[in-house]
Amino acid sequence: MFNDATNYAQQVDEVMLFIVISSVILLLIVTVAMIYFVIRYNKKRNPVASQISGNTKLEVFWIAIPTVLVLFMFYFGYAIFHESRVVPKGALIVKVVGRMWEWKFEYNNGKDSKELYLPSGKPVKLELTTLDVNHSFYIPAFRIKEDVVAGRENYMVVLPQKLGTYDIVCAQYCGFHHSLMHTYLHVVSNDDFMKWLGTKDSLESNNRFQEYYPVKKLLAKN
Amino acid sequence: MENADTASYVDFYHAEGKHKGILSWLLTTDHKRIGLMYMCSMMTFMLIGMTLGVLMKIEMLTPGKTIVSAQTYNAMFTLHGLIMIFLFIIPGLPAIFGNFMLPLQIGARDVAFPRLNLLSWYFYMTGGIFAILSLFLRGGPIDTGWTFYIPYSIRTGTDVILPLLAAFILGFSSIITGINFVTTIHRMRAPGMGFFKMPLFVWSLYATAWIQIIATPIIGITIILVIIERLFQMGIFDPALGGDPLLFQHLFWIYSHPAVYIMILPAMGAVSEIIPTFAKRTIFGYKAIAYSSLAIAFIGYFVWAHHMFTSGISETSRFIFSLLTFLVAIPSGVKVFNWVATLYKGSITPGVPLLFVMLFVFLFSIGGLTGLVLGSLATNAHLHDTYFVVAHFHYVMFGGTVMIFFGALHYWFPKMFGKMYNEKIAKWTIPVIFVGFNMLYFTMFILGYEGMPRRYWDYLPKYQTLHVISTVGSWILVTGIIIMLVNLINGLRKGPKAPMNPWGGKTLEWTVPSPPPVYNFEEIPVITHGPYYYGGEEEK
Ligand code: HEM
Numbered sequence: 001m002f003n004d005a006t007n008y009a010q011q012v013d014e015v016m017l018f019i020v021i022s023s024v025i026l027l028l029i030v031t032v033a034m035i036y037f038v039i040r041y042n043k044k045r046n047p048v049a050s051q052i053s054g055n056t057k058l059e060v061f062w063i064a065i066p067t068v069l070v071l072f073m074f075y076f077g078y079a080i081f082h083e084s085r086v087v088p089k090g091a092l093i094v095k096v097v098g099r100m101w102e103w104k105f106e107y108n109n110g111k112d113s114k115e116l117y118l119p120s121g122k123p124v125k126l127e128l129t130t131l132d133v134n135h136s137f138y139i140p141a142f143r144i145k146e147d148v149v150a151g152r153e154n155y156m157v158v159l160p161q162k163l164g165t166y167d168i169v170c171a172q173y174c175g176f177h178h179s180l181m182h183t184y185l186h187v188v189s190n191d192d193f194m195k196w197l198g199t200k201d202s203l204e205s206n207n208r209f210q211e212y213y214p215v216k217k218l219l220a221k222n
Numbered sequence: 223m224e225n226a227d228t229a230s231y232v233d234f235y236h237a238e239g240k241h242k243g244i245l246s247w248l249l250t251t252d253h254k255r256i257g258l259m260y261m262c263s264m265m266t267f268m269l270i271g272m273t274l275g276v277l278m279k280i281e282m283l284t285p286g287k288t289i290v291s292a293q294t295y296n297a298m299f300t301l302h303g304l305i306m307i308f309l310f311i312i313p314g315l316p317a318i319f320g321n322f323m324l325p326l327q328i329g330a331r332d333v334a335f336p337r338l339n340l341l342s343w344y345f346y347m348t349g350g351i352f353a354i355l356s357l358f359l360r361g362g363p364i365d366t367g368w369t370f371y372i373p374y375s376i377r378t379g380t381d382v383i384l385p386l387l388a389a390f391i392l393g394f395s396s397i398i399t400g401i402n403f404v405t406t407i408h409r410m411r412a413p414g415m416g417f418f419k420m421p422l423f424v425w426s427l428y429a430t431a432w433i434q435i436i437a438t439p440i441i442g443i444t445i446i447l448v449i450i451e452r453l454f455q456m457g458i459f460d461p462a463l464g465g466d467p468l469l470f471q472h473l474f475w476i477y478s479h480p481a482v483y484i485m486i487l488p489a490m491g492a493v494s495e496i497i498p499t500f501a502k503r504t505i506f507g508y509k510a511i512a513y514s515s516l517a518i519a520f521i522g523y524f525v526w527a528h529h530m531f532t533s534g535i536s537e538t539s540r541f542i543f544s545l546l547t548f549l550v551a552i553p554s555g556v557k558v559f560n561w562v563a564t565l566y567k568g569s570i571t572p573g574v575p576l577l578f579v580m581l582f583v584f585l586f587s588i589g590g591l592t593g594l595v596l597g598s599l600a601t602n603a604h605l606h607d608t609y610f611v612v613a614h615f616h617y618v619m620f621g622g623t624v625m626i627f628f629g630a631l632h633y634w635f636p637k638m639f640g641k642m643y644n645e646k647i648a649k650w651t652i653p654v655i656f657v658g659f660n661m662l663y664f665t666m667f668i669l670g671y672e673g674m675p676r677r678y679w680d681y682l683p684k685y686q687t688l689h690v691i692s693t694v695g696s697w698i699l700v701t702g703i704i705i706m707l708v709n710l711i712n713g714l715r716k717g718p719k720a721p722m723n724p725w726g727g728k729t730l731e732w733t734v735p736s737p738p739p740v741y742n743f744e745e746i747p748v749i750t751h752g753p754y755y756y757g758g759e760e761e762k
């Protein structure tokens with residue numbers, strides 16, 4: 001189940017596992033007890049019901065235990081999440097610009113790209129803005145998203161680790177081709193990244209929008 | 223008492239009134255007739271909504287286009303959401319069973335304001351008709367999603383104003399019903415029925431009514447502001463004009479989160495009725511259940527921003543709203559524990575309504591527990607706005623409220639119509655619904671965890687297998703629901719006559735004939751016991 005694309009993603013999965021396991025236990029207790037009672041205290045086996053109107057100790061018990069449990073879940077989730085909000089010193093800054101229905105990435109040397117290239121092992125602050133409506137910048141493999149809200153600049157911190165190509169999708173509904181607002185994240189070694197950064201703009205892309213609407217067709221339409 | 227069945231009386235269907243035929247319905251002020259009119263209209267909308275849902279799932283069979291274009295798909299999930307939320311599940315149990323049963327359960331002859339009650343049905347219908355009309359006028363079917371997020375809802379070329387007006391009018395229907403119920407509960411309880419002798423369904427209606435009264439005006443104001451923004455470009459929400467789109471999201475969820483409790487609380491109330499009746503014993507922890515309704519209604523106001531964890535709100539807000547979200551889970555948990563404890567040492571007949579309750583407890587628990595996954599900040603940033611959320615809210619609203627809607631229908635059917643349905647067939651629909659439901663929605667949890675966002679017309683090929691399973695599940699589910707409904711309709715047409723108290727319930731609706739006479743009670747009863755008194759010592 002664990003996702004090792006980044007350290008952070010792995011920790012998110014740990015939080016998830018913790019909550020899911022506790023939940024499954026609670027669900028089993030409730031369901032098994034319910035089914036057992038319905039069978040065990042069936043009218044035939046138990047013709048006369050006992051009129052039990054409550055039990056304060058039991059009530060306190062099943063308020064207290066879940067409260068402690070959920071507080072723990074809360075804290076665990078918050079503590080991990082907090083990491084993704086702290087911008088480390090010296091983080092690489094990349095501007096992410098969303099618009100209906102594509103992403104563009106701007107690096108501080110002036111280079112623009114339709115696909116996101118990031119060096120492995122270096123923290124990155126992604127500054128998220130949109131030219132039109134709201135979008136949401138989501139990298140499923142990194143277990144993180146942040147909305148791109150009209151009129152504001154949101155941010156997200158990632159620390160790419162494993163080399164590879166990952167999907168980037170839009171998670172906030174943004175109209176007609178919301179589902180095609182897709183591109184790729186390439187995590188490459190630092191050397192490859194520096195080499196790539198030195199080349200000229202790469203506004204070609206193989207994302208899903210282009211599959212449906214190749215750039216030529218799009219230009220012809222407008 | 224038992225032979226009151228056969229004693230001569232005229233039930234409310236046959237009683238002579240001022241009007242005849244269809245007018246005896248359209249101009250009625252009888253809470254029972256109004257409840258039934260709500261039932262007919264809401265079930266029609268429910269069926270339209272389900273049809274849209276099934277069509278959406280068929281579209282999801284293959285990546286890319288299967289049957290409809292992206293634009294049509296966007297309109298379909300918007301409409302599906304709007305219908306299910308505003309026309310079906312928010313009026314929900316209160317409008318049907320609340321109207322029909324509230325006066326009966328508290329020993330009253332009608333609600334406090336019978337004419338207002340009729341007016342609220344007309345508001346409801348006007349809203350529904352506006353929503354339908356909007357599909358055929360000007361810009362075509364709205365495509366914003368049921369959440370109307372700005373700026374998209376200001377930019378889209380489709381018609382947003384009419385559906386917004388529809389929601390606005392429906393809001394009035396909701397507020398009026400709320401005021402009516404609060405007044406009725408305060409003023410019209412039978413002598414001897416203190417607040418802590420009220421049936422728990424009444425308690426839940428009471429808590430719900432307060433949310434309806436207090437929260438609904440906020441969506442009303444928000445809607446008006448969006449309309450103003452769209453018509454006059456005022457610059458309230460649109461950042462291009464100096465407005466703030468997050469302000470909209472706050473206002474929207476300040477209503478729409480409490481609205482989730484408008485949807486679920488009455489269902490929880492109905493569960494608290496059904497379990498004692500079929501376990502033949504008093505409810506475990508009456509006060510805990512009653513207070514937890516109020517606690518949910520109250521804390522429910524302070525968790526709205528958990529829908530906005532990824533919208534760029536401050537880390538402090540994320541911290542606080544996440545914490546409160548975890549806390550609001552506790553009273554719901556308390557209810558579940560109390561229900562299960564009520565089965566302990568009961569003398570249980572597993573009748574159809576109880577089986578629906580068991581289905582509910584299982585599905586609703588999954589819905590609630592996955593809410594914890596979404597409430598945690600770390601996992602929320604991954605799962606928010608993915609299919610995980612779609613699964614979560616269907617487990618809560620469909621697995622929770624709608625299953626109890628079905629359960630309540632089977633529970634009060636004999637009282638409402640004076641007929642019985644075929645219990646054997648009804649029992650067999652439950653496993654079908656169970657299998658279909660979990661195939662349809664459990665797969666969505668996995669899809670979401672794997673990163674498939676919601677409101678997607680197209681998807682990456684790796685998600686296809688799960689979508690196919692899910693779509694087949696939707697067919698099984700609706701087959702179960704159709705059999706269930708046909709069985710009820712058959713019961714209505716040619717079922718045997720139902721006795722006054724087929725399940726051996728103790729609340730007051732079971733002390734009047736089925737179906738009840740126009741003014742419910744010959745003589746207003748005097749209450750001496752709690753609502754679920756099956757003998758023995760009573761807690762004071
Ligand atoms: C046969 C039954 C149903 C099926 C097959 C179904 C299916 C679906 C599907 C496929 C989606 C949209 C997924 C997406 O693209 O994001 C959806 C969304 C939704 N459903 Fe259902 N559903 C059903 C019943 C219900 C019920 C009973 C309710 C509520 C009581 C409900 C409430 C909603 C809401 C609020 C949305 C969100 C709409 C939006 O994103 O704006 N559905 N449903």
Ligand SMILES: [Cu+2]
Pocket residue numbers: 134135136170171172173174175177178179181
């Ligand atoms: Cu989008």
Ligand SMILES: [Cu+2]
Pocket residue numbers: 478479482525526528529
């Ligand atoms: Cu909410």
